[in-house]
Amino acid sequence: MFADSLPLEDLDIPKIARGLTSYIKRILIQTLLAEGLPDILNDYRSILDLVHTMNIKDLKLFRELIVSLVKLGVVEQNGDLFKWIGGEIRVTSEEEELKILAEPWIKILQVYFKKLPDLLKGKTRLQLHEPGIWDSIYSTPLYQLLWVNAIKRLNITGDSTILEVGCKTGWCTINLLNIFKPKNIIAVDSNQDFLNIAEENVSNLLPDKRFKVTFIKHDFTSEIDFTGCLQDTKPDKIIVSYLFHWYNESDYLNILSNLKKCIAENADIIFIQPHIAYKNQTTFFQLPLYVEEGFKGYPLLETLVNSIITAGFSAPKREYNLYLYSKNSLENAKPVRISPDPPKYCKNCGGRLQENAFFCAYCRSIVDFNINLPLL
Amino acid sequence: MKLYDLYIIHRDGRNIFHKGFCESNLDATIISGFLSALTEFSKEALPSDGLLNVIEKGNIKVIFTHGSFLHTALICEADRKEIIYLNNRLADLTERLEKSYSEVLKEWSGDLNDFKNIEEVVSDTFRETVRLSQPPNIKELADKRSIYFYSVDEDGFNIFNIFYKDSVSFKLFLKNFSIPEILVSQLLNRLKTAYLTLDEIRKEFNIEEETLLKLIKNLTLRGIISVCR
Numbered sequence: 214m215f216a217d218s219l220p221l222e223d224l225d226i227p228k229i230a231r232g233l234t235s236y237i238k239r240i241l242i243q244t245l246l247a248e249g250l251p252d253i254l255n256d257y258r259s260i261l262d263l264v265h266t267m268n269i270k271d272l273k274l275f276r277e278l279i280v281s282l283v284k285l286g287v288v289e290q291n292g293d294l295f296k297w298i299g300g301e302i303r304v305t306s307e308e309e310e311l312k313i314l315a316e317p318w319i320k321i322l323q324v325y326f327k328k329l330p331d332l333l334k335g336k337t338r339l340q341l342h343e344p345g346i347w348d349s350i351y352s353t354p355l356y357q358l359l360w361v362n363a364i365k366r367l368n369i370t371g372d373s374t375i376l377e378v379g380c381k382t383g384w385c386t387i388n389l390l391n392i393f394k395p396k397n398i399i400a401v402d403s404n405q406d407f408l409n410i411a412e413e414n415v416s417n418l419l420p421d422k423r424f425k426v427t428f429i430k431h432d433f434t435s436e437i438d439f440t441g442c443l444q445d446t447k448p449d450k451i452i453v454s455y456l457f458h459w460y461n462e463s464d465y466l467n468i469l470s471n472l473k474k475c476i477a478e479n480a481d482i483i484f485i486q487p488h489i490a491y492k493n494q495t496t497f498f499q500l501p502l503y504v505e506e507g508f509k510g511y512p513l514l515e516t517l518v519n520s521i522i523t524a525g526f527s528a529p530k531r532e533y534n535l536y537l538y539s540k541n542s543l544e545n546a547k548p549v550r551i552s553p554d555p556p557k558y559c560k561n562c563g564g565r566l567q568e569n570a571f572f573c574a575y576c577r578s579i580v581d582f583n584i585n586l587p588l589l
Numbered sequence: 590m591k592l593y594d595l596y597i598i599h600r601d602g603r604n605i606f607h608k609g610f611c612e613s614n615l616d617a618t619i620i621s622g623f624l625s626a627l628t629e630f631s632k633e634a635l636p637s638d639g640l641l642n643v644i645e646k647g648n649i650k651v652i653f654t655h656g657s658f659l660h661t662a663l664i665c666e667a668d669r670k671e672i673i674y675l676n677n678r679l680a681d682l683t684e685r686l687e688k689s690y691s692e693v694l695k696e697w698s699g700d701l702n703d704f705k706n707i708e709e710v711v712s713d714t715f716r717e718t719v720r721l722s723q724p725p726n727i728k729e730l731a732d733k734r735s736i737y738f739y740s741v742d743e744d745g746f747n748i749f750n751i752f753y754k755d756s757v758s759f760k761l762f763l764k765n766f767s768i769p770e771i772l773v774s775q776l777l778n779r780l781k782t783a784y785l786t787l788d789e790i791r792k793e794f795n796i797e798e799e800t801l802l803k804l805i806k807n808l809t810l811r812g813i814i815s816v817c818r
Contacts, residue, residue, distance in 0.1 A: 320751045344811050345752025352757035384758065403668060406590065406723055410810050414758070417765055432668070459670075506677075507670040 229355070232311030236319060237497050238285045239302045240326045245282075248330050254288065254297035263295075270335025274503055278333070281497035315356070317349035325501030332504050344382045344410050351384035360385065360485070361392075363536040367450045367481045369393040376448035376476060377401065378433065379456045383411025390415075390422045397425045399448060401439075403432040433468040434460065440475040448475070451482035451541075457512040458488070458502070465517060469524035473541060480541040482526065489514045489531075515551040522546045590675070591666040591723040593649075595711065596621045597686065598660045599697055602629075605659070606707050609818060611725045612733060624662045628653060643672060654679040656687045658694035666723075675718065682714045716815070720745055724809035724816040727802050730787065736818050738784040739805065741777050745813045749777055753811070766803055772796070773804070780814060 245251070253266055260276055269275045279295055282288035287300045312319055321343075350356045369375065373395040380386055380400035389398060402408050408428050416423050429442050451472070457465060476482070488499060488511040502508045518537070521529050527542035528549065559566055564575035592610035599605055604621035631641040644651045652663045652675050661679045687694060689710060693703040720742060724730070730737055741749075753759040754774075763770060776794060779785070785793070791801055808814040 317752060317756070324747075324751065343748060343752065345748050345756075348758050348811065349752045349756045405666070405668075406721075406810070409723065413807065413810060414762075417762055506674045 228307055229311055229314065232305065232307035232309075233498070234285070235305045236308045236311065237322065237326075238287065238300060239304070239308075240323060241282065241285065241497070242287060242300055242302050244326050244329060251297045251299060254295060257291055257294035257296045259293050260295070267334075269333050271333050274500075275333050277500060278329075281500055285497060313354075315350070315353045317346070317353060318355070321346050321350075322501055325504045328504040329501060344407060347381035347384065347407070348410070348414075351388070359535055360388070363483055363485050363532075364389070364393065364452070366483055366532065366536075366538050367452070369395050369450050372396050373450045374446055374448045374477075375399070375450045375452065377452045377454065378472065379454040380411050380428070381407050381454070383414040385452065385454060386411060386426055387415055387418055390419055390425060395425075395450070397427070397446075399427050399429060399443065399446070401429050401431050403430065405430050433471045434464045438474070439471060443475055447477040447480075449477040449480045451476055451480055453482065453484045453486075455485060457484075457486055457517060458499075458509055459507055461509055462513070462516050462520075465512070465520035466524055469520055469526070473525050476541050478541060478543065482539050482541065484517075484521070484529070484537040484539070486512065486517070486536065489517060489537075515549070518551060519548045522548055590668070590671040590721070592715075592718065593664040593666075594620070595664075595715070596624060596660075596662045597682075597707070597711075598625050598662065599694070600625075600658055600660060602626065603697075603699060605701065605704055606711065608708070608711055610719065610722065612729055620664075621662075624651065624653070625660060628655070628660055642676070652676055652679060654683050656683040658687055658697075659683050678714060678718050682711065685710055685714060712817075716742055717744060719817060720812045720815045724806075727806055730805070730816070731798070731802060734787040737816055738786055738818070739780055739790065739809075739814050739816060740784045741780040741814055745815060746777060746781055748811070749773075749808075749813045753813070762807060766800055768800060768804055773808075776804075777808075777813070784817070 248267075250267075253263065258266075260272075260279055263269070263279075264272055264275060279288060283290045283295070285300070287298065289296045289298045351360070367373075369389070371394055373393075375389060375395050375398045377386060377389070377398060377400045380402045383400065386398055386400045389395060400408075400411060402411070408430055412428050415426055431437070431439055431442065433439065453472070456468070460468065490499075490511045490513050499508075499511050503510075514531075518529055518531075521537065521539055525541070526539040526546075527544065528546040529537035529539040531537050557566060558564065559573035559576060562573060562576040564573050566573060594610065595606075595608045596604065597606040598621045602622050602625035604618050607621070627644070628641050641653050643653070648666045650665055650667055650672060652665065652667070652672060654661050654676060661683050663675055663679055665675060667675055686707070690704060690707075697703065725737065760770070762768075763773065772794060776790065779793070780790075787798075787801070787805075790796070791798055794801075796804075805814060809816055
């Protein structure tokens with residue numbers, strides 16, 4: 214299904230990030246213009262004052278929104294007071310390029326941002342989980358590129374049994390069958406609606422390979438032992454996709470421990486979770502996702518890494534800042550401490566890194582976090 | 590999530606309204622009396638201040654919300670996240686109904702004609718929920734074709750345009766079953782303005798039943814077409 218994709222190194226991720234930032238900035242400005250925020254904030258006002266004036270019910274989210282606007286340069290902060298300074302709303306060339314690479318993602322954000330004002334005013338969150346999101350993003354060049362690079366890390370062969378946790382609408386399953394030709398796949402999701410669509414997608418597009426896939430509804434936080442669903446099968450290649458932001462931090466260890474019980478020793482495992490936060494705060498990237506019922510915020514890097522280690526996997530390596538790779542190891546790894554701040558300087562050339570950069574702008578090496586600091 | 594039945598029950602146990610989303614063989618009057626009795630029993634017998642919120646048997650859940658005059662109960666299949674969502678929808682519904690019929694509810698004589706337009710309030714509150722829920726299976730849609738209607742609301746139409754109109758995956762599906770793209774657009778445009786049965790669609794668009802059912806399954810599973818009774 215995938216077209217030949219670019220090597221990841223050729224992708225200008227900082228440029229994509231800039232395109233995304235300018236897009237979010239533009240959409241946020243447009244949304245808040247419609248809500249009259251620039252007029253309300255024409256002079257310095259506190260968040261509490263604004264909450265009262267605008268009849269805001271979700272204080273935490275509203276605070277995050279204002280902080281995001283400060284980061285985007287749309288609102289000026291003076292101590293605890295804020296004032297609208299505005300910003301350009303023209304479409305940038307970087308946005309246009311982003312559109313070519315990831316159009317459905319852009320459209321999704323627009324849908325979410327539209328719902329944000331209602332959410333701030335206390336309307337109940339929406340159960341979006343649109344299958345359309347998952348049916349469409351798999352075909353974007355950006356997703357293909359990221360996905361292929363992550364999956365290659367597993368070294369899947371014709372003898373591999375894959376456990377796919379969070380199979381959504383089955384496109385990863387379809388591409389695994391097509392590209393990597395594993396022995397079989399156990400595709401798991403906690404959402405029955407997604408599983409129905411996944412099954413339909415696989416049956417429609419690869420009817421001759423449908424027999425290789427077992428679809429199972431399961432939530433790894435539940436008390437039901439998943440090994441019972443697998444009978445004697447021990448998957449040796451594990452893909453955990455976009456899972457942790459639907460759970461509380463306290464559930465991570467439970468999910469991972471339950472996962473460990475049912476997989477083969479030394480199984481390779483990747484956690485595709487591109488949005489991992491360094492600090493416990495909302496970024497403007499995740500702001501719109503709070504529109505969805507059940508969204509718990511992106512996992513904190515240190516919490517997720519240490520949950521993986523404590524559950525008995527090897528210390529995960531974060532690659533391309535997009536996924537974590539680990540193994541079901543028997544060795545006990547030590548928990549690590551990770552600075553809440555992303556690295557400021559490139560490990561290779563010492564050049565100063567841009568905020569949230571994936572690549573060093575000087576030597577083009579990949580920015581990685583330092584995971585070698587055992588906790589006392 | 591899959592919706593089966595919605596009950597709106599007066600606090601004295603009398604059934605005010607029942608809506609079935611999928612075929613079930615339950616008697617609305619018996620069920621509403623049972624659900625009301627269960628709520629009262631839990632209030633009296635269980636050592637907790639709150640009222641009954643969810644009961645569960647296998648996959649089936651009954652989600653309750655309680656207002657000043659009304660109990661609402663939804664029989665469905667739902668996971669934890671979906672229960673929260675459905676609970677919110679039921680709370681919205683209870684609030685809207687108690688506001689709209691506040692005078693009637695204070696001293697209800699038992700005359701169901703007092704609740705004019707209740708179906709519209711329910712349909713409006715549950716419009717998105719119905720769109721997002723699992724449709725009845727294809728066999729049921731085909732066997733009981735006269736009781737199911739198909740429609741497309743604004744959100745469903747937007748989902749199609751945003752995610753599917755130009756999507757590689759949807760085009761692959763259409764190609765596999767030799768369904769022309771133009772036919773899908775025409776069908777959705779038509780269902781935006783009318784509720785049609787399977788036979789009416791088949792006749793109007795001159796499509797083979799098997800192909801039409803495949804297309805309907807695809808579009809209902811994705812929350813584009815809504816199925817209602």
